[in-house]
Amino acid sequence: MKLLVTGGAGYVGGVCATVLLERGHEVVILDDLSTGNRDGIPEGATFIEGDVATKIGDVLDSTFDGVLHFAARSLVGESVEKPGEYWQGNVVTSLTLLDAMRSTGVDNLVFSSTAATYGEPEQVPITEDMPTRPTNTYGATKLAIDHAITSYAKAHGLAATSLRYFNVAGAYGSAGENRVVETHLIPLVLQVALGHREDIKVFGDDWPTPDGTCVRDYIHVADLADAHVLALETNSAGVHRILNLGSGEGFSVREVIDVCREVTGHPIPDVIAPRRAGDPAVLVASSSKAIDELGWSPSRTDLRTVVEDAWAFTSNLGDRAHSAPR
Numbered sequence: 001m002k003l004l005v006t007g008g009a010g011y012v013g014g015v016c017a018t019v020l021l022e023r024g025h026e027v028v029i030l031d032d033l034s035t036g037n038r039d040g041i042p043e044g045a046t047f048i049e050g051d052v053a054t055k056i057g058d059v060l061d062s063t064f065d066g067v068l069h070f071a072a073r074s075l076v077g078e079s080v081e082k083p084g085e086y087w088q089g090n091v092v093t094s095l096t097l098l099d100a101m102r103s104t105g106v107d108n109l110v111f112s113s114t115a116a117t118y119g120e121p122e123q124v125p126i127t128e129d130m131p132t133r134p135t136n137t138y139g140a141t142k143l144a145i146d147h148a149i150t151s152y153a154k155a156h157g158l159a160a161t162s163l164r165y166f167n168v169a170g171a172y173g174s175a176g177e178n179r180v181v182e183t184h185l186i187p188l189v190l191q192v193a194l195g196h197r198e199d200i201k202v203f204g205d206d207w208p209t210p211d212g213t214c215v216r217d218y219i220h221v222a223d224l225a226d227a228h229v230l231a232l233e234t235n236s237a238g239v240h241r242i243l244n245l246g247s248g249e250g251f252s253v254r255e256v257i258d259v260c261r262e263v264t265g266h267p268i269p270d271v272i273a274p275r276r277a278g279d280p281a282v283l284v285a286s287s288s289k290a291i292d293e294l295g296w297s298p299s300r301t302d303l304r305t306v307v308e309d310a311w312a313f314t315s316n317l318g319d320r321a322h323s324a325p326r
């Protein structure tokens, strides 16, 4: 298939593009490099630099078989402080993409949705039929896009899947997390182990959880990439599926830091800091629907494997690490 990958210079889009190329697909990446890096673009992909909102009309044509839409603003804390950038950058951009798909007749879409669409869940694990009450603007914008996709599928026959990822982590060979500005827990903890940071701030130890720190479900990025390929292959006209992707197990911030200490052999000092705006206490996925509907079989669900793969990638970056002191 000839596929457009928006946001393919970023972490998840870069790993998925790598896997798509390995499976013999033709990949065109459209990315404005706002948070992604040129060195995250896999070899063999065609790269077009630009904003999806303004460039999509020049890039997408009827020769494409499908679109994987990763490009987004995706930081929970930032979204609470700068909502306009998220409504514009996520919702308006995605509507422009949907209209371009409609006018060119490209009708197969896989969209990066998120666990943040659910907000604070009443119970875990979270299934797709539970209430969607986002606690931050980021989650609200992704939920709005999910609704838009549902109506485009109904009205225009779009074949689509929204994959609601929980916390993506790990690496796939030479593709992993190396952002210029990093805010995610595991890469930040590993930067402490590398000596690029002094300590890791724990955002609150007074949450209603067993050890007082937030609980999240960490899914290996390579398992996630497999689900994208399966979604693309099994999408059907006029149907919009919404599927959670997680490992099904929750780990607290403290537990994550402890696993990183074991894997890296570094003491990794931590400091308790205030809660971060917009964070829910606990997010854990039920991925049963994805397993049933996609035939997905995640094979790297152990947190230690996730951290080991992330560490192998991070510790091999050397001078290419954007976190390294310059």
Ligand SMILES: NC(=O)c1ccc[n+]([C@@H]2O[C@H](COP(=O)([O-])OP(=O)(O)OC[C@H]3O[C@@H](n4cnc5c(N)ncnc54)[C@H](O)[C@@H]3O)[C@@H](O)[C@H]2O)c1
Binding pocket: 006, 007, 008, 009, 010, 011, 012, 013, 030, 031, 032, 033, 034, 035, 036, 037, 050, 051, 052, 053, 069, 070, 071, 072, 073, 074, 089, 093, 112, 113, 114, 115, 164, 165, 166, 167, 168, 169, 179
């Ligand atoms: N990382 C996670 O844990 C996680 C969890 C749930 C959902 N997601 C979603 O997965 C997707 C990828 O996330 P990521 O962690 O790889 O983020 P990332 O920031 O590493 O990648 C996003 C990429 O999109 C590009 N981009 C952003 N806006 C653009 C625009 N308007 N036009 C063109 N390019 C644009 C950026 O330059 C970057 O390369 C996002 O949609 C995010 O919301 C991520």
Ligand SMILES: O=c1ccn([C@@H]2O[C@H](COP(=O)(O)OP(=O)(O)O[C@H]3O[C@H](CO)[C@H](O)[C@H](O)[C@H]3O)[C@@H](O)[C@H]2O)c(=O)[nH]1
Binding pocket: 074, 075, 076, 113, 114, 115, 116, 165, 166, 167, 168, 183, 184, 185, 186, 188, 200, 201, 202, 203, 204, 214, 215, 216, 253, 276, 279, 283
């Ligand atoms: O320096 C840090 C960074 C994070 N955390 C904590 O670690 C947990 C994980 O935080 P991340 O920033 O790594 O990830 P988020 O849970 O905020 O968000 C991620 O997963 C969400 C879905 O669960 C979204 O989709 C989003 O795109 C993606 O970044 C949170 O409890 C956060 O408060 C810290 O304590 N210290």
